Amino acid sequence: MIPETTKPTNFFKFEGLRIYHKSVDFTNAILSLSNTTQTAAQKLLIDQFVNEAGLISANIIEGAALPKAEFTECLQKAKSNIGKCVMLCTLASKQHLIDETQENDIRNELMELTKMIGALIISFQKHDSVNNPEV
Numbered sequence: 001m002i003p004e005t006t007k008p009t010n011f012f013k014f015e016g017l018r019i020y021h022k023s024v025d026f027t028n029a030i031l032s033l034s035n036t037t038q039t040a041a042q043k044l045l046i047d048q049f050v051n052e053a054g055l056i057s058a059n060i061i062e063g064a065a066l067p068k069a070e071f072t073e074c075l076q077k078a079k080s081n082i083g084k085c086v087m088l089c090t091l092a093s094k095q096h097l098i099d100e101t102q103e104n105d106i107r108n109e110l111m112e113l114t115k116m117i118g119a120l121i122i123s124f125q126k127h128d129s130v131n132n133p134e135v
Contacts, residue, residue, distance in 0.1 A: 014064035
């Protein structure tokens, strides 16, 4: 095992992205909700929630290895996963798996992820307009 201090940092391009780390932290937080499930239906709901949250990170990972236009498409997919997480958050609240404070915290995290993705997309568009003035 390599000591922590000698491990190479950011070997994978996506590891240098704050949005990647934020999305992984979000997935981890949702995963912890699995401890609150009591019924098979609740377990199914949380499993779906964890899956959609994980797809946010997966789309960021996939896109980071692609040219900017394709990366933007992956980021749009991640935004779609965020929308599904909003719906699953509402369902989790209605199923009493999360309280009002948890629901607000989750929704705030999802809004922050959405803003970060939007900012990244805009930065790509600005970079392209500087390099290609005709666009």
